[in-house]
Amino acid sequence: MPRLEPKDRYTLALVPLSGCGGCEVQALRALALAPDLQKRYEVVYWPLVVEETRLPDEVDVALVEGLVRTRENLEALREIRRRARVLIALGSCAAWGGIGGNADSFNHRLSMRAIYGVERIEESAEILPRTFAVTDLVPVDYVISRCPPPVEHIMLTLRAIAEGKPVKTADSTVCSQCPRKMKPIEKLEFKPGLPGPDADPETCFLSQGYLCLGSVTTMGCGAPCTRHGIPCFGCGGPHHEIAERRDMDIITALARKIATLAGLDPVKDLDRVVKKLLEVYNPRRFYVFTFASQVLRGKPHGFAVKALVESRRDPVLRKRLEERARFARGEAPPPSPGGGEA
Amino acid sequence: MAHGEEKTETRRRIKKLLMTLIEGHAFVVLKTSPGGTVEDVLYEGVDTRMFETMWLGMSVDELPRVTPMICGVCSATHHVASVKAADQARGAEAPPEAWRIRRMINMGIHLNNQVLHPLVFGLPDFLPPSVEKRSMFALAQREPELVKAGVALMELGHRVVEVYGGRDIHPINGIPGGVARKPPREEVEKLRERFEKHRGDMELFAKKALDIMFSGKEKIDSYPPGYTYMMSLVGDDGGYDIVNGRVRIMDGRTAAVEAEFSDRGRDYLNYLHEYTVPYSYIRMVTTKWRAKNPREGTIHVSALARANAVKTYHVEWADELRDRAAEEFGRPFRHPLLSTVFRVVESAALYELIARELERPIGDPIYSPPSRDTGEGAAVIEAPRGTLIHHYVAEEGKATFINIITPTAINAAAIEADLRAYFMGLNVAEMSDDEVYAHAAAVVRSYDPCMACATHAATRDRVALRIVVADENWKPLRVLKPPRPRGW
Amino acid sequence: MVKIRIIQDRCKQCMNCVRVCTAFDGVYEEGPDGYPVVARPEECVQCLICHAVCPSNAIVHEDYHETVIINPDEKLAERYRNYI
Ligand code: SF4
Ligand code: SF4
Ligand code: SF4
Ligand code: SF4
Ligand code: SF4
Numbered sequence: 045m046p047r048l049e050p051k052d053r054y055t056l057a058l059v060p061l062s063g064c065g066g067c068e069v070q071a072l073r074a075l076a077l078a079p080d081l082q083k084r085y086e087v088v089y090w091p092l093v094v095e096e097t098r099l100p101d102e103v104d105v106a107l108v109e110g111l112v113r114t115r116e117n118l119e120a121l122r123e124i125r126r127r128a129r130v131l132i133a134l135g136s137c138a139a140w141g142g143i144g145g146n147a148d149s150f151n152h153r154l155s156m157r158a159i160y161g162v163e164r165i166e167e168s169a170e171i172l173p174r175t176f177a178v179t180d181l182v183p184v185d186y187v188i189s190r191c192p193p194p195v196e197h198i199m200l201t202l203r204a205i206a207e208g209k210p211v212k213t214a215d216s217t218v219c220s221q222c223p224r225k226m227k228p229i230e231k232l233e234f235k236p237g238l239p240g241p242d243a244d245p246e247t248c249f250l251s252q253g254y255l256c257l258g259s260v261t262t263m264g265c266g267a268p269c270t271r272h273g274i275p276c277f278g279c280g281g282p283h284h285e286i287a288e289r290r291d292m293d294i295i296t297a298l299a300r301k302i303a304t305l306a307g308l309d310p311v312k313d314l315d316r317v318v319k320k321l322l323e324v325y326n327p328r329r330f331y332v333f334t335f336a337s338q339v340l341r342g343k344p345h346g347f348a349v350k351a352l353v354e355s356r357r358d359p360v361l362r363k364r365l366e367e368r369a370r371f372a373r374g375e376a377p378p379p380s381p382g383g384g385e386a
Numbered sequence: 387m388a389h390g391e392e393k394t395e396t397r398r399r400i401k402k403l404l405m406t407l408i409e410g411h412a413f414v415v416l417k418t419s420p421g422g423t424v425e426d427v428l429y430e431g432v433d434t435r436m437f438e439t440m441w442l443g444m445s446v447d448e449l450p451r452v453t454p455m456i457c458g459v460c461s462a463t464h465h466v467a468s469v470k471a472a473d474q475a476r477g478a479e480a481p482p483e484a485w486r487i488r489r490m491i492n493m494g495i496h497l498n499n500q501v502l503h504p505l506v507f508g509l510p511d512f513l514p515p516s517v518e519k520r521s522m523f524a525l526a527q528r529e530p531e532l533v534k535a536g537v538a539l540m541e542l543g544h545r546v547v548e549v550y551g552g553r554d555i556h557p558i559n560g561i562p563g564g565v566a567r568k569p570p571r572e573e574v575e576k577l578r579e580r581f582e583k584h585r586g587d588m589e590l591f592a593k594k595a596l597d598i599m600f601s602g603k604e605k606i607d608s609y610p611p612g613y614t615y616m617m618s619l620v621g622d623d624g625g626y627d628i629v630n631g632r633v634r635i636m637d638g639r640t641a642a643v644e645a646e647f648s649d650r651g652r653d654y655l656n657y658l659h660e661y662t663v664p665y666s667y668i669r670m671v672t673t674k675w676r677a678k679n680p681r682e683g684t685i686h687v688s689a690l691a692r693a694n695a696v697k698t699y700h701v702e703w704a705d706e707l708r709d710r711a712a713e714e715f716g717r718p719f720r721h722p723l724l725s726t727v728f729r730v731v732e733s734a735a736l737y738e739l740i741a742r743e744l745e746r747p748i749g750d751p752i753y754s755p756p757s758r759d760t761g762e763g764a765a766v767i768e769a770p771r772g773t774l775i776h777h778y779v780a781e782e783g784k785a786t787f788i789n790i791i792t793p794t795a796i797n798a799a800a801i802e803a804d805l806r807a808y809f810m811g812l813n814v815a816e817m818s819d820d821e822v823y824a825h826a827a828a829v830v831r832s833y834d835p836c837m838a839c840a841t842h843a844a845t846r847d848r849v850a851l852r853i854v855v856a857d858e859n860w861k862p863l864r865v866l867k868p869p870r871p872r873g874w
Numbered sequence: 875m876v877k878i879r880i881i882q883d884r885c886k887q888c889m890n891c892v893r894v895c896t897a898f899d900g901v902y903e904e905g906p907d908g909y910p911v912v913a914r915p916e917e918c919v920q921c922l923i924c925h926a927v928c929p930s931n932a933i934v935h936e937d938y939h940e941t942v943i944i945n946p947d948e949k950l951a952e953r954y955r956n957y958i
């Protein structure tokens with residue numbers, strides 16, 4: 045564990061890469077609500093809250109928000125790693141690529157054309173051909189996952205660092221905090237959409253045939269989504285065992301649990317359950333927050349790369365993107381449902 | 387080196403200023419003649435996350451919990467806009483009680499943001515320049531009560547979103563056809579008590595913040611408006627409504643209504659025109675009838691535009707505060723820096739509206755199932771920073787077209803216009819860097835541009851100012867490193 | 875003999891572990907309170923399939939790291955040592 049020499053006050057920097065600012069808001073709340081942290085940390089660089097545009101030569105603790113999307117992001121990340129004693133990857137974007145990683149579903153040039161009508165914005169930052177999670181590019185000392193991370197997690201981590209104590213890490217899944225009761229699955233069938241308010245509020249979504257990623261997602265959020273009648277979609281990032289073991293992947297780990305709940309054999313019937321899942325759900329659906337992550341893409345038995353290749357090769361989507369490009373150039377109205385122009 | 391410097395004498399220059407105290411990153415680019423006179427001002431957003439393509443081919447029902455991640459500061463507004471558009475795409479009519487819950491989600495985040503902006507970005511600007519590293523934390527040392535009240539109000543806003551939306555940032559409760567769950571009664575009750583308790587904080591915050599800003603009248607007056615139009619959503623009764631109503635485009639000088647269109651469906655495409663510029667990842671917006679000369683159709687959206695558009699806030703106290711501002715500054719309200727004043731006025735209105743709403747229990751039904759999976763829908767609502775548009779096309783339940791116009795994208799052209807109104811013709815070679823920066827920042831910040839909306843990036847230089855030597859076509863040739871600023 | 879522990883405040887009472895155990899007689903049994911009990915730990919063959927199917931990581935084999943052959947990828951384990 046990285047240790048800082050004991051001091052009264054540590055310097056703190058927050059470097060935003062391509063994120064949404066949600067993590068910054070949470071970090072701001074953590075500082076605003078904890079006067080003791082304001083005493084222990086001096087904010088030296090944080091474009092959102094201090095009028096300081098120069099990154100100092102040395103910082104004790106640095107938080108990085110967002111994923112790496114442009115060359116400037118990449119250079120900023122390298123710089124802050126060089127200058128920070130302790131580097132914290134804040135949020136799913138930094139830890140796993142987060143929502144921004146989904147942009148890799150399509151060739152970035154095609155996406156640029158579809159959005160801007162041109163392939164490059166000549167006079168501004170250079171877009172990298174793919175997205176990267178911060179943890180894949182530089183060594184980090186702490187990973188605070190979730191989108192956005194709860195305020196308490198940021199407080200606890202900053203406090204632990206200031207006091208030189210270890211932090212408690214998460215080693216269970218969202219299910220352990222979810223109040224829903226798991227029941228055996230009677231018929232192995234999946235429903236494609238979201239449950240409405242008429243779904244049973246007390247029974248686990250898996251038991252009701254909806255897709256819930258709770259059992260493969262790291263704990264800590266308190267399962268607010270399932271409490272509100274919406275299945276977990278994995279914003280916390282995968283459970284650490286799935287990340288660390290080469291033989292595990294999000295889809296297969298989930299399929300094993302579903303198979304057993306349905307009274308099937310988790311090994312022999314694995315392929316069958318995986319196939320059934322992929323018939324109903326787009327494989328991208330399982331990697332909403334980890335699509336950019338090299339950890340998941342590198343799994344020998346994983347599906348992340350398959351998901352990537354499939355969406356890039358989909359002829360219908362390519363056509364829709366070309367249609368959108370024409371709209372972006374002002375040459376055509378948006379495509380109407382069912383193709384063609386309205 | 388010497389050779390390069392010599393060249394600069396005859397070349398034009400570009401000054402790039404990195405903006406701080408806004409959400410995300412942006413540059414103001416000043417293009418000057420060889421003598422240093424400003425000839426053009428550009429506003430550059432760096433980087434895109436491609437939200438308009440990343441979800442193609444995926445379920446349109448999931449968009450309401452994906453699009454909030456466009457911006458963590460006003461995520462709840464994106465959530466509500468997204469369900470409103472997805473409703474139409476899926477052929478569902480959300481029942482009125484569901485709309486009440488959705489409206490609360492949007493009002494909660496508006497309350498949070500309208501307090502957040504003055505506190506974190508707006509008021510630190512009014513601190514004397516002698517204070518180092520002007521920030522909310524510096525403000526807290528001078529005005530502890532104000533900051534304490536403000537932080538409490540911000541938390542209240544987040545709590546409203548959490549109770550009604552399921553999560554405080556990136557809410558999840560809305561689904562096409564309604565909402566997934568009613569807020570639990572005990573939570574609503576707790577919230578109601580907290581709103582009673584903090585009423586004093588609201589009064590203190592509004593009073594102190596407005597006093598500080600009214601005393602800075604000169605500062606507000608010194609930045610002239612440069613935009614051509616204003617736009618805002620107006621409720622069906624002509625009053626303040628940030629969720630449903632009609633969209634109005636008004637003349638920027640007289641606030642006379644120029645056009646009015648529907649907040650649903652493709653109608654917006656008949657009035658607004660988006661275009662790509664070669665220097666920014668923000669798609670600029672202008673009015674359709676100025677598409678040929680986009681710079682003449684710049685649109686300002688914000689609390690200021692709303693203050694001009696709506697007849698009443700439905701809250702007496704807020705209307706009074708607006709009248710007080712009218713006495714000081716005259717109507718229509720036009721100066722960009724006035725936006726912050728109306729953020730405070732709106733926060734007062736929102737506080738009251740939310741408190742009223744908390745008194746009324748939510749009835750049934752809250753959901754009506756969607757009737758189709760192929761369709762189209764677009765939604766215009768008000769985000770804290772102005773008008774926000776989401777437009778989706780779904781085929782067999784999958785999204786095949788997504789277009790999102792954020793308030794910051796609309797405002798980008800207006801910011802440019804205001805900056806031009808201030809800087810054009812000035813000789814920046816005669817001004818100190820700090821001075822140039824301070825003036826540019828005051829204008830930019832007044833819009834509270836949430837760059838996360840369209841863009842987000844970090845700076846690679848440790849310097850705030852980049853001077854780029856360019857050729858006649860503004861093509862950069864060489865970057866000059868300015869002398870190290872004080873202290874570093 | 876391995877020591878097996880069920881962390882009750884994580885357990886979902888789904889009985890996946892009871893259903894899946896590959897030991898001849900089964901290591902787990904459904905207890906009277908609805909939680910699984912470790913009835914026959916001596917039977918355990920340490921296949922760790924129960925870990926793979928437990929939705930909440932509630933099962934702990936105390937000497938896991940000595941007995942497991944499939945170790946985590948050391949580099950990744952190092953990266954996520956402070957995964958909060
Ligand atoms: S992790 Fe979530 S909240 Fe944080 S920057 Fe990324 S999208 Fe925003
Ligand atoms: S799978 Fe989802 S619904 Fe079921 S217990 Fe886990 S988190 Fe809750
Ligand atoms: S339940 Fe899942 S999606 Fe919801 S906050 Fe927790 S990890 Fe994120
Ligand atoms: S490791 Fe294998 S044998 Fe041992 S308890 Fe688990 S499933 Fe049964
Ligand atoms: S599999 Fe895990 S959660 Fe399910 S009953 Fe066994 S210990 Fe509990």
